[in-house]
Amino acid sequence: MKKLSLFSLMLLALWSCDSNKPSADIYQAALDSTRLAQPQISNEVVHDILQQIPSPLEISVLLKETGTRYNQSMLNNPKGVSKYNTSYQKAINLGIYGTDLGYTNIYEQNQDAIFYLNSIKQLADELSIGQFFDFGTIKRLATNSSNLDSLLYLTTKNFNNINGYLQEQNRSNLSILILTGGWLEALHITAQVAQTNPDNQILIERIGEQKMILDNIMLLLSFYSESNANMAQYMQMFQPLAEAYEKVQIINTYAEPTFEEVNGMLVVKDNSTSEVKITAENLKEISATTQAIRNKIIN
Amino acid sequence: MDMKRIFATFGFLAFILLAANTASAQCGASDLADNCITQMSDGFNFVKSFPIDGEKGAKNKIEYSYVFAKGTEYAINICTGGEAPDGIIVSLYDSNRRQVTTNQANGKLFKGVVYNCNSTGIYYITFTFKDSNAHCGGSVLGFRR
Numbered sequence: 001m002k003k004l005s006l007f008s009l010m011l012l013a014l015w016s017c018d019s020n021k022p023s024a025d026i027y028q029a030a031l032d033s034t035r036l037a038q039p040q041i042s043n044e045v046v047h048d049i050l051q052q053i054p055s056p057l058e059i060s061v062l063l064k065e066t067g068t069r070y071n072q073s074m075l076n077n078p079k080g081v082s083k084y085n086t087s088y089q090k091a092i093n094l095g096i097y098g099t100d101l102g103y104t105n106i107y108e109q110n111q112d113a114i115f116y117l118n119s120i121k122q123l124a125d126e127l128s129i130g131q132f133f134d135f136g137t138i139k140r141l142a143t144n145s146s147n148l149d150s151l152l153y154l155t156t157k158n159f160n161n162i163n164g165y166l167q168e169q170n171r172s173n174l175s176i177l178i179l180t181g182g183w184l185e186a187l188h189i190t191a192q193v194a195q196t197n198p199d200n201q202i203l204i205e206r207i208g209e210q211k212m213i214l215d216n217i218m219l220l221l222s223f224y225s226e227s228n229a230n231m232a233q234y235m236q237m238f239q240p241l242a243e244a245y246e247k248v249q250i251i252n253t254y255a256e257p258t259f260e261e262v263n264g265m266l267v268v269k270d271n272s273t274s275e276v277k278i279t280a281e282n283l284k285e286i287s288a289t290t291q292a293i294r295n296k297i298i299n
Numbered sequence: 300m301d302m303k304r305i306f307a308t309f310g311f312l313a314f315i316l317l318a319a320n321t322a323s324a325q326c327g328a329s330d331l332a333d334n335c336i337t338q339m340s341d342g343f344n345f346v347k348s349f350p351i352d353g354e355k356g357a358k359n360k361i362e363y364s365y366v367f368a369k370g371t372e373y374a375i376n377i378c379t380g381g382e383a384p385d386g387i388i389v390s391l392y393d394s395n396r397r398q399v400t401t402n403q404a405n406g407k408l409f410k411g412v413v414y415n416c417n418s419t420g421i422y423y424i425t426f427t428f429k430d431s432n433a434h435c436g437g438s439v440l441g442f443r444r
């Protein structure tokens with residue numbers, strides 16, 4: 001019986017060990033400032049909403065393909081990383097830097113990408129999630145533009161893994177902030193470019209479409225705002241943007257799709273349409289509010 | 300409760316936890332999803348990978364969701380242990396739960412679908428099984444403009 005019990009203890013100890021996860025002490029330290037009463041909503045619901053938030057890379061690709069030139073001055077200064085002291089500030093700015101990294105990658109600005117990688121590494125390490133980044137490989141890929149696909153894949157995968165891990169560890173609040181920061185930065189970049197290209201309807205429509213993403217973000221923040229003052233503060237911060245977006249209308253019209261076979265894949269054409277109704281005044285308000293929120297977060 | 304009982308209970312729990320941990324890793328859906336990235340159609344940027352673990356037939360539907368943007372093409376590829384999709388059916392539904400596409404068409408099961416999105420909104424990516432052997436696979440979502 002004693003042998004069996006000892007064996008069981010060893011099994012449990014082995015089961016608890018996983019080399020991919022941080023040690024208990026480091027992990028506990030990172031948890032201290034973020035552990036909170038769980039929201040009155042299941043993890044599955046939070047996970048389902050979180051996974052819908054689109055990749056900020058889509059915006060960067062859109063900007064590049066519509067002929068917009070690279071503009072580093074729109075991005076958050078990577079040297080400002082030491083300003084972020086709390087886990088909440090670190091998480092939301094990790095998301096912001098993540099979008100900036102994606103933007104520099106898409107535009108193949110390798111040197112800038114390295115600066116953002118260093119800032120991301122610092123924040124990720126401080127949040128005890130640095131183990132998800134293989135910085136050596138990422139830096140190697142980043143120095144050669146022919147590795148762009150691998151680089152984008154690796155950084156996207158790392159961020160996906162981090163979000164999955166945080167959700168598993170009941171730290172979804174940080175996951176929400178990372179995704180919120182990434183989304184906000186993408187909106188900020190799009191709004192900045194749209195200001196200098198007022199005739200670019202694609203960009204304006206894309207800004208208007210963010211109404212549905214913001215709805216999700218507000219919903220996620222609301223789940224935590226009752227049990228956590230920091231999350232409530234972020235929700236309050238984003239409230240003026242939600243109010244500005246209330247004036248945006250999205251009209252969907254359904255039509256049957258059509259399809260054809262191409263290279264073993266079924267290619268489907270969506271014949272439905274969506275129309276975004278947004279006025280110039282409304283766009284200005286959204287841009288200004290986005291700018292104001294971002295300034296509070298990054299400074 | 301005496302010490303023997305405490306140890307016996309503890310030991311039993313340890314076995315259960317170990318068994319559960321091993322069972323969840325058996326299908327290898329996460330690895331299939333990761334490896335599927337190399338199968339992504341040319342010119343598409345990686346967005347997400349989806350494990351498809353049908354738990355040996357115990358689970359018949361696995362669903363994910365994502366906001367698709369107007370003017371963007373999305374590719375959803377399915378990967379299994381072999382060449383064929385092994386009875387894994389992917390269906391795409393719009394925010395009103397109307398089916399907009401599936402890889403099952405013309406009497407065939409395709410290894411993936413490309414969806415040319417013209418209406419921004421939440422889309423539901425649902426995986427189901429029909430005559431599948433392994434009930435296990437991975438999928439990858441990519442986009443291009």
